[in-house]
Amino acid sequence: MQTAFTRFMLIVAFLVLWIGGIGVRLVHLQINQHDALRDKALSQRRDTTREKQLRGTIYDRSNRALAMSVKAKSLYADPGEIDDVETTAKAVAKSLKLKPADVLKSLKDARDAGKRFVWLARKLDEDAVRKLNESLENKDLKKSDLPKTAGLHWKEEQKRSYPYNSLAAQVVGFSNADDVGSAGIEQSQEENLRGAIIKGWQDRDRLGRVYDESDEDAEREPPKDVVLTLNYSIQYKLEQALEQGVKNAAAKSGMAIVMVPQTGEILAMANYPTFDPNKYGESAPENFTNRAIHDIYSPGSVFKLITYGAALNEGIINPNGQVDCTQGYIEVAGHRFNDPHATKWMSYDEALAVSSNVAAIKTGLATGRENFYQYAQRFGIGQPTGVELPAEAGGIFRSPKTWNGDSLASMSIGYEISVSALQMASAYATIANDGIRVQPHIIKEIRNADGKIFSTTEAPKTQVVTSDTARSLKKMLRQVVLTGTGKRAQLNGYTSAGKTGTAWKYDAKLKKINENKYVSSFIGMAPLENPSVVIAVVLDEPGVGARDGGQVSAPIFRDIAEQILPELNVAPDGSLRQENLTADDIPSELDPRSAAKNEKARTEKDADKTAKTETSDKKSADSEKTKDLKTPKKDPKTAPANDKKGTTKKTAQLIIDLPRNKSSGEGTGENT
Amino acid sequence: MKKKSLPKTGKSDKIRREKDPIPWRYCILTLVCGVFLVGGFFLAARAHFSSIDFGIKNSGLKKQIDDLESEKRRLLLLKEIALSPAELKKAAKKLGLTEITASSFETVRSDDAKPDASPNAKNADDKPKPAVAEKNANDRPAEKNGKDGSSKDKPRAAQKDDRTAPPVKIAKK
Numbered sequence: 001m002q003t004a005f006t007r008f009m010l011i012v013a014f015l016v017l018w019i020g021g022i023g024v025r026l027v028h029l030q031i032n033q034h035d036a037l038r039d040k041a042l043s044q045r046r047d048t049t050r051e052k053q054l055r056g057t058i059y060d061r062s063n064r065a066l067a068m069s070v071k072a073k074s075l076y077a078d079p080g081e082i083d084d085v086e087t088t089a090k091a092v093a094k095s096l097k098l099k100p101a102d103v104l105k106s107l108k109d110a111r112d113a114g115k116r117f118v119w120l121a122r123k124l125d126e127d128a129v130r131k132l133n134e135s136l137e138n139k140d141l142k143k144s145d146l147p148k149t150a151g152l153h154w155k156e157e158q159k160r161s162y163p164y165n166s167l168a169a170q171v172v173g174f175s176n177a178d179d180v181g182s183a184g185i186e187q188s189q190e191e192n193l194r195g196a197i198i199k200g201w202q203d204r205d206r207l208g209r210v211y212d213e214s215d216e217d218a219e220r221e222p223p224k225d226v227v228l229t230l231n232y233s234i235q236y237k238l239e240q241a242l243e244q245g246v247k248n249a250a251a252k253s254g255m256a257i258v259m260v261p262q263t264g265e266i267l268a269m270a271n272y273p274t275f276d277p278n279k280y281g282e283s284a285p286e287n288f289t290n291r292a293i294h295d296i297y298s299p300g301s302v303f304k305l306i307t308y309g310a311a312l313n314e315g316i317i318n319p320n321g322q323v324d325c326t327q328g329y330i331e332v333a334g335h336r337f338n339d340p341h342a343t344k345w346m347s348y349d350e351a352l353a354v355s356s357n358v359a360a361i362k363t364g365l366a367t368g369r370e371n372f373y374q375y376a377q378r379f380g381i382g383q384p385t386g387v388e389l390p391a392e393a394g395g396i397f398r399s400p401k402t403w404n405g406d407s408l409a410s411m412s413i414g415y416e417i418s419v420s421a422l423q424m425a426s427a428y429a430t431i432a433n434d435g436i437r438v439q440p441h442i443i444k445e446i447r448n449a450d451g452k453i454f455s456t457t458e459a460p461k462t463q464v465v466t467s468d469t470a471r472s473l474k475k476m477l478r479q480v481v482l483t484g485t486g487k488r489a490q491l492n493g494y495t496s497a498g499k500t501g502t503a504w505k506y507d508a509k510l511k512k513i514n515e516n517k518y519v520s521s522f523i524g525m526a527p528l529e530n531p532s533v534v535i536a537v538v539l540d541e542p543g544v545g546a547r548d549g550g551q552v553s554a555p556i557f558r559d560i561a562e563q564i565l566p567e568l569n570v571a572p573d574g575s576l577r578q579e580n581l582t583a584d585d586i587p588s589e590l591d592p593r594s595a596a597k598n599e600k601a602r603t604e605k606d607a608d609k610t611a612k613t614e615t616s617d618k619k620s621a622d623s624e625k626t627k628d629l630k631t632p633k634k635d636p637k638t639a640p641a642n643d644k645k646g647t648t649k650k651t652a653q654l655i656i657d658l659p660r661n662k663s664s665g666e667g668t669g670e671n672t
Numbered sequence: 673m674k675k676k677s678l679p680k681t682g683k684s685d686k687i688r689r690e691k692d693p694i695p696w697r698y699c700i701l702t703l704v705c706g707v708f709l710v711g712g713f714f715l716a717a718r719a720h721f722s723s724i725d726f727g728i729k730n731s732g733l734k735k736q737i738d739d740l741e742s743e744k745r746r747l748l749l750l751k752e753i754a755l756s757p758a759e760l761k762k763a764a765k766k767l768g769l770t771e772i773t774a775s776s777f778e779t780v781r782s783d784d785a786k787p788d789a790s791p792n793a794k795n796a797d798d799k800p801k802p803a804v805a806e807k808n809a810n811d812r813p814a815e816k817n818g819k820d821g822s823s824k825d826k827p828r829a830a831q832k833d834d835r836t837a838p839p840v841k842i843a844k845k
Contacts, residue, residue: 205728212724
């Protein structure tokens with residue numbers, strides 16, 4: 001009995017110990033090692049994912065996508081999982097058309113270094129992915145993901161595409177390989193456009209199939225879409241016209257802006273040369289620059305609008321008042337400003353029409369330093385316009401305290417000042433809008449991912465001059481187009497007004513202005529009564545024919561305006577423009593003496609170069625071209641083909657000889 | 673020493689032990705519980721595996737949605753590319769169409785329709801005019817005419833046009 005009891009107790013004790021041991025072990029595993037074991041279990045079945053949402057889209061005002069992102073796949077390898085590196089490298093190289101040796105080297109290097117991640121190809125499109133999956137398929141391999149090759153995996157990425165290629169390239173900008181905006185709107189709106197990173201997890205079964213997943217953890221808000229004020233059609237037409245104009249004038253570069261004066265909206269902003277953001281790596285970096293807001297230059301005679309605007313608003317002059325220009329020059333603080341075009345008493349109307357420097361200087365001097373400075377500032381000179389684009393230049397406009405004796409005179413005709421094309425376009429838009437300046441802007445609205453409007457741009461407005469002053473100025477600008485230097489800006493069917501400008505450039509190399517280099521511009525508006533658009537065209541260093549703004553920039557204005565006004569449903573209010581205009585019919589802004597001297601020097605230089613490089617046939621073509629340069633008579637657009645050929649070659653030489661430099665706005669106030 | 677006799681352990685006829693009946697009720701209860709338990713396990717296992725199965729299918733569908741969204745976006749991109757002015761131009765050229773600019777048009781212009789500030793208007797007829805030009809040339813006099821718009825000052829060419837209605841624009845070949 002005793003023995004039985006003892007045995008029984010032993011068994012019970014054993015069972016208690018056994019169960020107790022198990023219990024203790026269970027408690028230890030479930031409580032003490034809970035986290036470690038849970039993590040271990042999760043790591044066996046769970047993958048963490050980090051997916052970047054697609055970057056926001058950039059639209060034009062008619063909802064055409066100017067930049068959008070699509071999903072793309074990138075191929076990477078885990079060398080540790082690859083058994084036969086050489087075979088895999090060969091297969092991959094064959095599919096991707098790469099050198100097998102390069103692929104093999106990168107795989108081997110990574111394997112030796114213990115790396116478990118090597119990029120093999122990035123951002124491939126659907127077709128390439130499909131082909132690669134087919135070519136790399138190993139049917140014996142049990143792998144749930146494609147490609148069915150050991151050690152190779154796809155990673156979802158995104159690819160930024162610009163469907164309109166170079167259209168508005170400098171405005172839209174581009175984003176780099178890491179999807180970070182690097183220029184233009186892409187850069188300035190990075191915060192809105194950037195795709196949110198979504199953290200998530202996926203549970204996989206033993207075959208690698210996902211059976212549970214979650215992506216609740218978003219690091220930030222979903223990306224927003226940006227709607228621009230640009231109109232793709234007007235932008236295209238502007239770019240085409242500008243390109244043609246730059247080529248015809250053999251200019252170094254060109255920029256143009258179309259603005260709606262009443263709203264400050266920029267309908268188009270073009271630069272030439274340009275680039276394709278889809279292949280930004282293949283373009284010269286200087287082409288990325290949005291010259292219309294970044295480059296500053298001495299505006300020359302287009303600035304006279306501000307001079308006359310200040311004087312008119314202060315009641316110092318009236319458009320029909322007479323001004324004495326009989327001397328043909330004016331001396332201020334020992335500096336002589338020549339004016340060969342205006343040598344008589346004339347009204348301010350006429351003076352602006354022929355771009356008289358004497359009249360403008362006298363007007364500026366009568367206005368006074370402080371007034372002049374105040375008005376220029378109110379027109380937005382010397383400060384960034386505030387447009388939503390990166391790296392906008394504010395220009396150079398010194399305080400009156402630092403002015404020299406002749407500074408006011410120089411500034412009255414657009415020297416000793418540097419502006420951007422947008423600043424000048426905005427000043428003209430102020431006049432077009434009855435003296436109310438509306439801050440230029442290029443973003444219409446920002447939308448949430450669900451399409452709801454997040455914010456709309458409301459541009460601040462400022463009354464700069466009275467509406468009477470603005471109307472008087474418009475009439476004066478109309479005279480420029482009808483009888484003055486801007487005749488080539490006459491439009492078929494529409495009335496137009498504007499001002500030409502031709503300024504010598506400051507040469508940083510020479511440390512003084514270079515009389516051979518001009519910035520030729522035309523800024524105008526149409527129709528006259530209630531302007532629908534203000535168009536600014538600026539050509540940098542036109543190199544052929546008459547190079548003043550009225551000859552090279554005004555025709556571009558005309559081309560653009562005649563195309564876009566009907567598109568904007570603007571009712572025609574004008575008549576036919578003058579045809580058969582020759583250079584002789586249009587008062588030139590260039591001093592004939594200095595222009596002739598320059599042309600002679602240029603012609604001789606060209607002739608020397610031509611003699612060395614060209615054949616005898618081409619020599620004769622160049623002599624014709626030289627003749628044209630001396631007495632420019634033809635519209636560059638209608639110039640014969642052989643002229644164009646000759647000038648193109650010459651420009652290429654100019655570009656090589658003279659490195660690019662920005663006008664610094666330190667012109668001496670010399671008369672052009 | 674008194675000898676203590678132990679009771680006999682042999683069977684007594686007087687004492688009848690009751691034989692325990694088979695506890696069917698307990699057996700059945702146990703069986704039912706067992707069946708419930710096993711059925712529960714079975715159902716739980718089935719639910720577990722079907723949930724995994726549904727999860728797999730759900731993931732597949734999610735992926736499909738993602739793929740379709742990507743495809744939609746890709747097609748949108750292709751549409752935008754196809755609608756870009758440069759591509760349209762290329763397509764038009766392939767179809768044999770030629771580019772028409774404003775200067776590609778000749779305008780039938782009346783003698784009366786002269787530009788307001790155009791001393792060279794006579795010579796201007798020799799040159800091709802943009803499309804907008806002819807519209808104005810014909811519209812303007814009409815606007816200036818009498819209230820009914822049928823003035824005798826209406827350009828002859830325009831009047832002729834009204835009757836015969838020929839195309840005003842002539843594309844330059």
